[in-house]
Amino acid sequence: MSDARLSGPPAASRRRWSWTDPKLRSSVIQIVLALIMVWLVWSFYANATANLSRLGIASGFGFLDNRAGFAISQSLIPYNESMSYGRAFVVGLLNTLLVAFLGVILATLIGFVMGVARLSKNVVIKALASAYVEVTRNLPPLFQIMFWYLAVLSTLPGPRQSWGFGLQPLLGSIGSGLSAIGLGFLGNPLSGFAAGLSAPSVFVNNRGLVLPRPIFEDGSMAILYALVAAVVASVLIGLWAKKRREATGKPFPAFWTGLALIIVLPLAASYAVGNPVSIETPELRGFNFVGGVRVIPEFVSLLLALAIYTGGFIAEIVRSGILAVSKGQSEAAHSLGLRSGPTLRLVIIPQAMRVIVPPLTSQYLNLTKNSSLGVAVGYPDLFAVFAGTTLNQTGQAIEIIAVTMAVYLTISIVTSMIMGWYNKRVALVER
């Protein structure tokens, strides 16, 4: 056959069917592949319908309207047993998003602190950060979730012996400590001040975390509007400041202005409409707490484990991102007269972010996906509520697992699209 190719293209001697013809080969392979796929899908479909009718399992999504009949221990929207599976699905989805959102924020904080600490000149801090990173990254996330839940949170004291946290005990203990070491002139007034404050308002016990709850009365919306206005204003100020700096070189403290606006405007609005928000502090009555909000221990352990586990990975990403900015950049910034703060903020971090963002995104996605491990300790997230309890009750494995996978897949795809857009924006513009 190679002879035929070497001796040129006289039409008569050329083989019409040659495996070496890339066009023919590719179409044959693809046709065979398509046939296999069609056969696979068809046989899956046929088997599934046969199996379902044999096992007497219903199909379709009609079950979403049926009465769920099970309680969910944490819900952001009103929910009770008489509501539908569809409602339970939404409750689970919101719980997943809640733990993922808070986990991402916490993990980012931990990760940036630890990543910077690993680059510290201080050997003690550096060794501690390294130990943190190695230990958290090398223990399975499920192990960590179960450790926090079984070994730490469930061994806390019961509600009656709760640990209370608040300004009063904290300041009081500092005050008495100061008095004890002979600094009574500082300690005594501090203790006196602490005694005047309210009793502890945050409690930790084996049933979770009890927090004070804000109660919104009429007029609270004004505060929200003020907050939105403040955020919009600070974004605009930031844009204006950037434009002016690029045009004239004059800096403007946009961050502090924005922060001040965001704090002051809502406070002023609250004062103007007559302080409509009050704080309800929890109180121990009988065997449990009344008032406040209770955060279930499942949530706390899942959040802690996810944030600590992912924080270790983010620390490594941050470290490598900062190391990726060459030393010449900071030297050049110093020789231009920038102090170390502005050097970090204006020169190092913008360049490091370019390296940090893509792997950071995949860590955020990992955290979101790992939140499904909450099922092991009974946190009612999407997976536990839908693929756990609902699947158990209805037996409609195909629909339920497909929907669960689709939700996670959608979260993944949307996040990667947003990050792809961001990545394109911060990517190096090469001329």
Added chain:
Amino acid sequence: MSDTTAPLSRPGVSPAQAFVSAALREPEPAPVSTRGPVLWVRQHLVGSVPQVLLTLFGIWLVYVTVPPLIKFFLIDAVWTGTSREACLPEKVGRPVGACWPFIWAKMDQLLYGFYPASERWRVNVVYALGAILLLPLLIQKLPGKRLNAIAFFGVFPVVAFVLLTGGNLDMQRFLVGSIGSIGFGDLFTSGGSVQGLRASFWIDFVVSTVIVTAIAFLVSRFVAGPEAGPAAAKATLSMLGLLGLIIFAMDIDLGLPQVETRLWGGLLVTLVIAVTGITVSLPFGILLALGRRSKLPLVKALSIIFIEFWRGVPLITVLFFATYMLPLFLPGRFTIDGLLRALVGVALFASAYMAEVVRGGLQAIPKGQYEGAMALGLRPGLMMRLVVLPQALKMVIPGIVNNFIGLFKDTTLVLIVSIFDLLGSMRAAFTDPSWASPTTLFTGFGFAGIIYFVFCFGMSRYSMALEKRLDRAQRH
């Protein structure tokens, strides 16, 4: 003032007789504060006020974490005992730390699960064989990597399978029998085959081999020309021969009692899942990575969908998919073993991740390598096998090890589908009331944590060392 006006005129010395030293003076040693340990301490511990505060904070953190841990796990620990009584502070009469007798008592469960005690030597043989084959594979200097890799990735899984399950696989029908059961009736299979008598299977296998080889011969002859026929037949025959050999090894009756997989547990399950996952995912991952870079639109699209789908969902949904959904998609007469279902899920998941690792390696191969291979006249298959893949795979070995670490940690998830791996066995051990004591939980988590940490940390160090080595090799 006087210095500047008359630099050389000192009292009693005339400018003509100026003193000039014959030898250079020894330089003064640098001030203590700018060298040696003092400088190090200043730079690394107490350079400035915030530095001092940070150092103090760090030392305080070490002080509140490390000594209590040592005290708990070593000094206050209870080392011997037969029940929870040994670990109760009120019985011992002192504060009690780790309750190690709990671990000793549960050790068998943590290592083997409920594997029958009389058969545990088989697990030990598999552990030992795995270690003997794996260690030389990890040490770069030792020769015979090819043979070693074949032994570890090819022969060891079959041996391990036979030893762990007891072999004596009950295979009933092969291709002809399966197709025959649809249309032609039981021509080669003796209906409900008798245990131990598998002549019918082997007749079926040989007939199938002949038929498939003939088809391969004819098709390749028709499509690719007369000289391609024998080559295709040879390839098909050797592949089916290998398959036959594997089935024969699994089917042979060594007189070992069968051990069902639901009796397996502990570290055994953890290792079985992790090693199977990585062994299966390597070939599939390579195929998917090649598929993703293929020029054929359908192949490329299917590879991308497969990879992105499994990478986009959590492993636990994949395990649920394999456990609850997959059986519905298969013909009703198939009943799949619980562990096998989890293995299928893990393999699907790991293949997608492996594909991305391999793709990274493929992308790092310069175009010149492809062009050089093509200029030498290598066909695409040979080009991949002889030029591109060896370089790409070598480059991604650290990535593969990292993948393995991830998989090793992910094996813990099988406890959610009721398979008891190391962590699952530990959790089961916690529920034993005869060992309930205030420190049992911490001891158990400490022990399991140490095992996971040693495995993962060791592997990550190994992968870092490899990375450094490869980095050096890349430099010119």
